[in-house]
Amino acid sequence: MKPVKFFNSLGRRLQEFEPLEPAHVRLYTCGPTVYDRIHIGNLRTFIFEDILRRTLRFFGYRVTQAMNLTDVEDKIIAAALEAEVDIDTFTAPHVESFFEDLAALRVERVEHYPRATEHVAEMIAMIERLLAAGYAYRADDSVFFRIAADHDYGKLSGIDLDQVRRGQRVQSDEYGKQDARDFVLWKGAKEGEPEWPSPWGPGRPGWHIECSAMSRKYLGKTFDIHCGGVDNLFPHHENEIAQSESANCCPLARYWLHSEHLTVDGEKMSKSLGNCYTLGDLLDRGLPARSIRYLLASVHYRQQLDFTFDKLAEAGRALKRIDDMRFRLAHEAEKDGDSASLDLAASDFENAFAEALADDLNTAAALGAVFTFVHAVNGFIDHGLPPGARARVQAALDRADQVLAVLDVGEWAGSPEAGGGLSDAEIDALVEARSDARASRNFAAADRIRDQLSEAGVVVEDTPHGSRWKRA
RNA sequence: GGCGACGUGGCCAAGUGGUAAGGCGAGGGUCUGCAAAACCCUUAUUCGCCGGUUCGAAUCCGGCCGUCGCCUCCA
Numbered sequence: 001m002k003p004v005k006f007f008n009s010l011g012r013r014l015q016e017f018e019p020l021e022p023a024h025v026r027l028y029t030c031g032p033t034v035y036d037r038i039h040i041g042n043l044r045t046f047i048f049e050d051i052l053r054r055t056l057r058f059f060g061y062r063v064t065q066a067m068n069l070t071d072v073e074d075k076i077i078a079a080a081l082e083a084e085v086d087i088d089t090f091t092a093p094h095v096e097s098f099f100e101d102l103a104a105l106r107v108e109r110v111e112h113y114p115r116a117t118e119h120v121a122e123m124i125a126m127i128e129r130l131l132a133a134g135y136a137y138r139a140d141d142s143v144f145f146r147i148a149a150d151h152d153y154g155k156l157s158g159i160d161l162d163q164v165r166r167g168q169r170v171q172s173d174e175y176g177k178q179d180a181r182d183f184v185l186w187k188g189a190k191e192g193e194p195e196w197p198s199p200w201g202p203g204r205p206g207w208h209i210e211c212s213a214m215s216r217k218y219l220g221k222t223f224d225i226h227c228g229g230v231d232n233l234f235p236h237h238e239n240e241i242a243q244s245e246s247a248n249c250c251p252l253a254r255y256w257l258h259s260e261h262l263t264v265d266g267e268k269m270s271k272s273l274g275n276c277y278t279l280g281d282l283l284d285r286g287l288p289a290r291s292i293r294y295l296l297a298s299v300h301y302r303q304q305l306d307f308t309f310d311k312l313a314e315a316g317r318a319l320k321r322i323d324d325m326r327f328r329l330a331h332e333a334e335k336d337g338d339s340a341s342l343d344l345a346a347s348d349f350e351n352a353f354a355e356a357l358a359d360d361l362n363t364a365a366a367l368g369a370v371f372t373f374v375h376a377v378n379g380f381i382d383h384g385l386p387p388g389a390r391a392r393v394q395a396a397l398d399r400a401d402q403v404l405a406v407l408d409v410g411e412w413a414g415s416p417e418a419g420g421g422l423s424d425a426e427i428d429a430l431v432e433a434r435s436d437a438r439a440s441r442n443f444a445a446a447d448r449i450r451d452q453l454s455e456a457g458v459v460v461e462d463t464p465h466g467s468r469w470k471r472a
Numbered sequence: 473g474g475c476g477a478c479g480u481g482g483c484c485a486a487g488u489g490g491u492a493a494g495g496c497g498a499g500g501g502u503c504u505g506c507a508a509a510a511c512c513c514u515u516a517u518u519c520g521c522c523g524g525u526u527c528g529a530a531u532c533c534g535g536c537c538g539u540c541g542c543c544u545c546c547a
Contacts, residue, residue: 012476030547038547045547075545158475159543183544207545229547234475239544260477261541268541298495299485304478304540311484314496321495324510352493356486364486368494375494378511443505450508461509470509 004059004358006225007302009233009256010156014360017255019224024062026223027053028215028253030232031067031113034094035076037278038101040296040307041262041269045229047293048259048301048361050107052227054403055357065110066218069095071117073207077193087194088117101279105293106405106412114214116205120196122213123205126247127185127198135246139176141188141201147181150242156256157234183239185209208239215252216244226253233258259301266306282312290412291316297363297404318371323409325374326397328381329390331468337386345380346396349373353400363404370400370407422456431460431469 004017019025029049032038038046049067056063070076071091080090102109116123127143130136135149147153147161154160161181177184184206189195195202205213215223221244228237237256244252261268264275282292287309295315299305349369356365377393380386401407422430430449437446450460457472 032547042547160474231542231546234542235544259547261547263540314484318495328510362486365493368486371494382511438505441505459509462504464503
């Protein structure tokens with residue numbers, strides 16, 4: 001098992017990764033709040049986490065991952081109230097579209113998707129422990145976490161709450177608390193809001209406690225990696241640490257990985273700017289899901305990524321280079337090439353690829369290795385493929401694609417319309433007719449067929465060994 | 473005000489001390505009946521600016537300029 005290094009937000013440094021249990025990684029990733037369709041910024045984070053998960057397995061670890069679904073929270077309650085339905089009815093379609101979006105981008109299903117509404121009992125139990133230990137207090141019908149009681153509060157974000165400029169949101173909190181820094185664990189019920197019984201009367205859980213309770217249930221008091229977007233670093237993850245470590249008396253997670261945000265046309269996504277794209281928005285424009293995954297995965301996760309349609313098109317052209325090589329490889333006969341040097345190129349690629357991933361998930365460098373290999377294989381195709389070359393190249397690419405899930409176009413639902421409705425057999429027949437025409441030097445007829453195929457989205461390539469075709 | 477990140481060729485983007493990966497674009501070439509497609513080659517003596525450390529710096533240190541993010545809704 002190769003040593004893998006990650007940049008740990010807790011301590012802000014690159015660290016060699018070592019799981020608590022040998023060969024088994026327990027991973028918690030903050031999931032969506034299911035009040036709307038998720039946007040491509042969310043998707044960037046989920047793709048990063050997917051690549052993390054796949055990378056861990058690539059290096060031989062077994063992964064147990066939990067991703068929560070926040071299905072009760074202020075925005076959900078407000079929207080459900082507005083729609084005059086209960087929150088479960090309101091969130092159901094958003095949960096569904098969330099899974100659809102992930103599937104469309106080939107994000108793997110994880111082991112657990114716990115929902116907040118199904119774990120209120122665990123949250124109450126944790127709040128009771130915090131109250132008993134003096135880390136929490138009741139005020140009105142609510143319960144708050146007492147930050148003054150937590151001596152190492154702020155260790156993740158480095159934020160010193162005494163230095164924080166007091167924003168309006170702090171002042172305007174509706175629930176009474178002893179100290180403006182404190183955050184809510186349990187909110188007393190309000191008229192018209194969903195509520196659960198508790199030792200403190202009816203109410204609902206605060207946002208932060210959800211993750212603390214659910215990660216403990218599915219991964220244990222201390223687990224290996226906790227991920228999320230940078231915006232969650234403070235206050236959400238800071239508060240999770242405060243709650244969990246105060247309640248459990250042991251560290252929450254050993255490694256904290258945060259992915260940077262996606263901007264659109266250089267600006268933060270926001271509804272008012274109209275640049276808040278969902279996956280559906282992009283797919284509706286006919287943009288391929290595969291290009292989207294490639295683009296979102298192609299920049300290092302700790303680097304801000306600026307999304308533009310130009311870059312998405314570029315991503316598609318880059319993928320085409322890979323597809324073209326595979327197409328040529330599939331149509332080129334193996335004969336007398338240098339087997340040893342092809343094998344060397346393949347193992348160079350495999351080593352460079354693994355090394356890049358092991359270096360804090362450097363997907364940009366890993367893709368660089370892919371293209372260097374593509375170049376090398378193109379050279380073999382031009383100068384002679386040794387016996388076994390196709391299988392060797394295929395194996396190397398397949399292994400890399402276990403992590404990237406983007407290299408093999410065949411794994412992506414192609415557009416069935418491509419080819420203008422022509423079947424493979426019909427295209428074969430047309431290409432053959434064209435070859436016959438060319439052989440008899442009837443170029444006008446040959447060009448007519450070529451135009452016909454072109455209009456149907458089929459590209460014909462003439463090679464020294466005859467013509468071949470592919471769908472554009 | 474506090475905390476943090478970033479600034480590499482036309483565009484994007486790797487690279488944390490040893491002499492600039494990769495992709496897109498552009499230019500040239502090969503192949504071709506002509507094309508197309510594809511492939512190949514070329515494309516940064518230089519890494520925001522100024523100093524410093526070092527035999528050696530895009531990489532370390534200091535200063536400056538610029539961009540961005542977080543500071544209790546937010547992936």
